[in-house]
Amino acid sequence: MIRGTIVVANEICKGCELCITSCPQESLGLSDRINSIGYRYIVLVKDNCTGCVNCALVCPEAAITVYREKKSALKARESAFVASGGLSV
Amino acid sequence: MQTTTIPPEMDLVYRRPDTLTQTPMHYCPGCGHGVTHKILMEVVDELGIQEQTVGVAPVGCSVFAYNYMNVDMQEAAHGRASAVATGIKRILPDRFVFSYQGDGDLAAIGTGETIHTVNRGENILVVFINNAIYGMTGGQMAPTTLLGMVTSTTPFGRESQVMGFPLKITDLVAQLPGAYYVTRQAVHSPTAVRKAKKAFRHALEYQKLNKGTCFIEIVSNCPAGWKMTPVEANEWMEKNMFPAYPLGDLKVPK
Amino acid sequence: MIEHDQGATLMKGNEALAEAAIRAGLQGYFGYPITPQSEILEYLTAQPKGRAGVVLQAESELAAINMVFGASGAGARVMTSSSSPGISLMQEGLSYMASAQLPCLVVNVNRGGPGLGTIQPSQGDYFQATKGGGHGDYRLIVLAPSSVQEMADFVFEAFRLAEEYRNPAMILADGALGQMMEKVILPREGSLPYPPKPWATTGKPASRERNIITSLFIQPEKMEQVNLELQEKYRRLQKEVRFEAFQVEDAEILLVAFGLAARIAQKALELAREQGIRAGLLRPITLYPFPTAAIANLVPNVESLLVVEMNAGQMVEDVRLAVNGQRPVSFKGRMGGMIPTPEEVLESIVQIAERTHTEQVERS
Numbered sequence: 001m002i003r004g005t006i007v008v009a010n011e012i013c014k015g016c017e018l019c020i021t022s023c024p025q026e027s028l029g030l031s032d033r034i035n036s037i038g039y040r041y042i043v044l045v046k047d048n049c050t051g052c053v054n055c056a057l058v059c060p061e062a063a064i065t066v067y068r069e070k071k072s073a074l075k076a077r078e079s080a081f082v083a084s085g086g087l088s089v
Numbered sequence: 090m091q092t093t094t095i096p097p098e099m100d101l102v103y104r105r106p107d108t109l110t111q112t113p114m115h116y117c118p119g120c121g122h123g124v125t126h127k128i129l130m131e132v133v134d135e136l137g138i139q140e141q142t143v144g145v146a147p148v149g150c151s152v153f154a155y156n157y158m159n160v161d162m163q164e165a166a167h168g169r170a171s172a173v174a175t176g177i178k179r180i181l182p183d184r185f186v187f188s189y190q191g192d193g194d195l196a197a198i199g200t201g202e203t204i205h206t207v208n209r210g211e212n213i214l215v216v217f218i219n220n221a222i223y224g225m226t227g228g229q230m231a232p233t234t235l236l237g238m239v240t241s242t243t244p245f246g247r248e249s250q251v252m253g254f255p256l257k258i259t260d261l262v263a264q265l266p267g268a269y270y271v272t273r274q275a276v277h278s279p280t281a282v283r284k285a286k287k288a289f290r291h292a293l294e295y296q297k298l299n300k301g302t303c304f305i306e307i308v309s310n311c312p313a314g315w316k317m318t319p320v321e322a323n324e325w326m327e328k329n330m331f332p333a334y335p336l337g338d339l340k341v342p343k
Numbered sequence: 344m345i346e347h348d349q350g351a352t353l354m355k356g357n358e359a360l361a362e363a364a365i366r367a368g369l370q371g372y373f374g375y376p377i378t379p380q381s382e383i384l385e386y387l388t389a390q391p392k393g394r395a396g397v398v399l400q401a402e403s404e405l406a407a408i409n410m411v412f413g414a415s416g417a418g419a420r421v422m423t424s425s426s427s428p429g430i431s432l433m434q435e436g437l438s439y440m441a442s443a444q445l446p447c448l449v450v451n452v453n454r455g456g457p458g459l460g461t462i463q464p465s466q467g468d469y470f471q472a473t474k475g476g477g478h479g480d481y482r483l484i485v486l487a488p489s490s491v492q493e494m495a496d497f498v499f500e501a502f503r504l505a506e507e508y509r510n511p512a513m514i515l516a517d518g519a520l521g522q523m524m525e526k527v528i529l530p531r532e533g534s535l536p537y538p539p540k541p542w543a544t545t546g547k548p549a550s551r552e553r554n555i556i557t558s559l560f561i562q563p564e565k566m567e568q569v570n571l572e573l574q575e576k577y578r579r580l581q582k583e584v585r586f587e588a589f590q591v592e593d594a595e596i597l598l599v600a601f602g603l604a605a606r607i608a609q610k611a612l613e614l615a616r617e618q619g620i621r622a623g624l625l626r627p628i629t630l631y632p633f634p635t636a637a638i639a640n641l642v643p644n645v646e647s648l649l650v651v652e653m654n655a656g657q658m659v660e661d662v663r664l665a666v667n668g669q670r671p672v673s674f675k676g677r678m679g680g681m682i683p684t685p686e687e688v689l690e691s692i693v694q695i696a697e698r699t700h701t702e703q704v705e706r707s
Contacts, residue, residue, distance in 0.1 A: 005099065016119030016312075016319040022279050039118070054279040056103045060123025061114060066103035073098030141546045143417070146557075155555045161544035163416045164557035166439050169409035172401070176413025176421075177544065179397040180371055184546050202409070205402040 002069050003077075004051020006044060009063040013041035019055035019064065028055060106134040110159045117224075119319020121309030122151050124276040125218060128286040129187070130158055132293055142185045143177050145170045149191035150224040168199025171206035174213045185296055187214040192233040193223045196258040200232075203258065210267030210301035214292045217259065217304065219334060220311040228314035232256040235333055240314070255333055259306040263339035269301030271340040275308045275331070277323040295342065308334045345499045346534040356494040357382035357521040359529070360424075360450060360514070361395075363495035366532040367502050370396035370419035373410035375403055375429060378462040379518035380452035383424045396420075404429040408436030408449075415445040416556040418543030420502060424450035426518070427468050428459060430476075437511050438477030442558030442569065446505035448498065449483070450514045452521040455680030463680025464518035466602060469657035472515045473631045480570055482577050484512040485630040486585075487601040491525035493628075499530050504583060506538050508576055515630060517653065519603050519682065577632075585628035586637050590616070594623025596695055597641055599662050600651040601627045603682065608651045611688035618689075620696045630658070638665035646699045648672045651688055653681070671695075 013035065019042055020028045029045035042055075042064070051068030069077075108130035116122045133142050139160055146154040148167035155162035165173040170188035178186040195203050195217050206215070222240055223229040229242040233255050237246040247255075263271040270292055274285035285307060292303035308330050312322040354362070361383045364372070372395060374384045387395040397414070401407035407423050414421040425433065430451045440447060451472060455465040472485045484504045486497045497514050505512035547553040560566040589609060591597065596615070600608035605626040615622040625641065627634050642648075647670055650659040656674045663672050675691040677683045 003099075004102070005095070007095070009105075012113040014118035018119055018277075018319050018323065021320055021323075037113070051099075051102055053103045057279045057282040058124060058277070060116060060118075060120055060127075062105040062109055062123065062127045064103070065101070065105070067095050067099035068102045070098050070100050139546075140548050143544045143546060145413070152559060155553075155557065159547070159553055161547045161554045162556070163413060163544055164443075164555070164559055165412070166409060166435055169405065169412075169436070172406040172409035173413035173416070175399075175406075176371070176373065176410035176415075177417045179399060179410070180414045180417040180419040180421075181545060201402055202406050205406065 002050050002074055004049045004066060004068040006049060006055060006067070007065040008042050009061070010035050010041045011037070012061045013039060013063045014061060015039040015041055016060065018058045018060070022054045022058045024052060024054065025050060106131045108134040108139050108159050110157055112156050114157055115153060116150065117313040119310065119312045119322065120150070121220065121276050121307060122218060124282060125216065125285070125307050125309070126154060126157050128276065128282060129216065129289050132286060132289040133160065136290070136293055138185050138293065141183070142187070143181065145174045145177070145186070145188040147188070147190040147194040149194045151189055151191060151218065152225065154189050168194050168197070169202055170194065171199065171211070171213070171215060172202045175206055175209070175211050178211055178213050182212070185214075185293055187216060189216045190218070191224070192217070192219045192221065192231040196232040196256050200258065203262065204265070207262045207302045207304060208265045208267045210269070212296055212299050213302060214296060215302060215304045217306045218309050219306055220309040220314070221255070221330065222311045222314040224311050224314045228311070232258070235329060257334065259304065259339060262304050267301050268304055268340055270295050270303040270342055272338045273306040273308060273334060273336050275326070275336055277310065277326060300342065306334070308336065345496050346531040347528045348531050351526045351528050353524055354491060354527050355382060355522060355524050356491045356516065357452065358386050359491050359495040359527045360498055361386035363498040363530050364422055364448070365390065365395045366530050367499050367535045368420055368533065368537060369422060371411070371414040371421035372396065372398045372423065373401050373407040373414065373421070374423045375401050375407050375425065377426045377429045379454060379521050380424050380426050380450065382521070383450065404432035405436070408433040411447050412436055412440055412443075412445060415440065415447045416443070416544050418540045418545055420506070420537065422448035422450065424452065426452045426454045427456050427465070430468060430471070434471070434477035437483065438475070438479050438481060439558045440511045441481035441483070441573070442479065443556050444509040445511070445556065446509050447511050448501045448505060448514065449511055450516065453515060453517040455678070461680040462518060464520070464603060464653065464682060465678070465680055466517060466604060466653040466657070467678065468515065469630065469652070469654060472513050473633070473661075481573060482631050484508065484510055484580065484583070485515050486512065487515050487628060487630050488520060489602050489605045489626065491520070491523065491527045494520060495527050495529055499535050502535060508580060510576065515602065517603050581632045583629060584632045584634050584637070586634040587626045587628060588637070589624040589626075591623035591625060591641055593621050594644070595621045595646045595699070596623070596692055597645040597648045598622055598624040598651060598692070599627070599638065599648060599658070600624065601630060601658060604651045604653050607683055607685050608688055610685035611651075611692060614685055614689045615692045618693070620692060622692055627658070633661050635661070635665040638662060639667070642666050642669050645670060647695050649691055649695055650674050651683060652676045653683070654678055
């Protein structure tokens with residue numbers, strides 16, 4: 001599966017949780033910390049983000065930046081997976 | 090602020106558009122205004138028309154829209170955004186002009202301007218945020234408030250005998266020959282956001298054709314005014330608002 | 344100085360004003376029909392396409408003034424015109440424009456009120472025109488023509504002042520000036536240059552920050568600052584005061600009147616002089632800024648003042664402020680669309696002269 005990650009602008013996140021409900025991977029949760037405007041902000045709680053962009057689309061603060069694995073990196077990872085006998089990556 | 094390091098094998102696939110300023114928005118958590126601002130400005134960015142775009146902000150929650158949208162903007166009096174936009178567009182016919190208004194602004198105090206602007210077929214984009222409530226002033230009844238809906242001025246629910254019916258002004262506007270493209274969208278889910286963004290793109294592309302007014306209603310939420318969490322508000326919106334204000338195109342170019 | 348064409352033509356006041364607006368480089372007109380000024384909109388719509396710029400009949404005066412707001416903000420030389428009830432509807436927009444510091448020309452062809460009133464000439468909107476009219480602390484620049492020639496000339500003057508000071512300017516005429524025909528020498532087309540407007544919302548190039556036109560300053564510290572800037576501007580405006588004086592040098596009774604009433608007062612002055620009463624006339628041309636100092640300077644030389652207006656007594660309050668209790672100030676007015684006759688005004692002058700004379704005898 002393709003890998004991705006997000007960067008959240010913690011200081012403008014208002015913890016509305018709309019990204020949490022829109023994440024198909026259930027990768028997101030609220031931080032334990034509170035930002036300077038008084039909200040628990042969004043953090044990745046699992047390492048299974050695919051970079052699908054859903055969270056960023058519904059984010060009312062435009063606080064989320066999304067990155068996704070390059071095609072070449074994915075290919076390399078897949079070949080490594082096959083070469084290793086499919087045991088691990 | 091951003092502490093995560095990005096692996097070099099990653100591509101940037103989504104970021105805040107430069108057509109939004111760096112100013113944090115003042116909207117309540119989960120408010121649809123933020124998403125709508127964002128996708129409108131994304132389209133301006135993608136079409137490369139930032140230098141030719143002039144917007145008009147309303148009176149209501151989005152009164153400070155000009156603090157967030159990184160384009161030239163004017164702040165109109167309550168209800169008069171489409172008249173102000175008319176003045177701008179008539180003077181600068183080659184610019185992309187949009188007005189951005191809520192339901193109280195566009196469909197109560199500004200009904201006259203709305204109807205006549207569309208009837209003249211002004212070549213502008215009218216963005217209409219319908220969340221069935223006056224958010225800025227503290228949750229009073231709007232012309233689009235649903236029957237039975239509790240607001241601070243209909244504490245026992247809106248009764249049609251006293252306060253009339255939810256005004257479907259978008260349906261009204263779609264009847265006018267001056268309207269070129271009329272659609273009703275939402276921004277509560279990734280799918281809805283993608284569709285709404287496509288509608289904004291169409292509307293701004295159509296503006297170049299000088300064929301008439303493009304009118305986009307966004308059925309939106311008001312978590313604070315509805316006294317719900319953002320997630321609850323979006324669920325309530327799907328269940329109650331969408332039946333009254335069904336999503337989809339009301340008028341598309343032939 | 345306004346440059347003029349050669350040769351006079353006979354024109355209606357409203358039409359002369361409209362033609363002058365075109366010659367002043369009008370780029371946008373937004374208006375709504377109302378008697379007695381509809382000829383302005385009609386004249387402009389009858390022009391060959393583009394000659395008068397954008398001309399649009401709005402759905403209401405509310406829409407019209409807000410179109411003016413948008414067009415002015417977009418950098419255009421714009422105007423609207425209406426008559427009293429319509430001007431009332433524009434007050435919100437004018438307050439917004441004054442706050443956002445947007446120039447425009449508003450023509451009020453004043454008719455009798457209050458309410459729907461009458462379509463006959465009046466000066467009943469003096470307070471509204473000169474004291475702000477809408478909400479908040481602001482002023483319009485107000486010019487009061489008293490002839491068809493001035494209906495034309497003051498368009499140039501009003502646009503110049505509005506743009507220089509970034510403030511709405513008003514021409515306060517009346518139904519008679521709008522409807523009467525007189526000889527007029529029209530101002531020369533293209534003789535009013537367009538000043539640069541770097542603040543206009545014309546689309547943001549990469550080279551500058553976005554332009555925002557707003558009257559919203561939610562922080563009280565900022566709102567006070569904006570108010571201080573406006574007040575400073577109004578102080579600077581004082582140097583634009585204009586007035587006209589007739590036979591004030593030896594006057595014992597000083598008449599003060601503006602617009603149409605000044606023409607009547609001038610006739611009454613002649614009649615009074617024929618009877619040996621030394622009357623003079625001061626005619627404020629700018630109603631805001633008001634020629635307070637000019638009146639105050641004349642006060643020591645006169646015995647008494649008489650203010651003549653086509654209302655219940657509005658400018659008389661500003662005259663009394665200028666006189667500051669040093670001389671008696673009387674008032675002669677007609678209301679509701681009635682115009683005082685020179686004979687009526689003469690009667691008042693004679694009464695004042697007799698009273699003044701009696702007092703002088705008693706004093707001696």
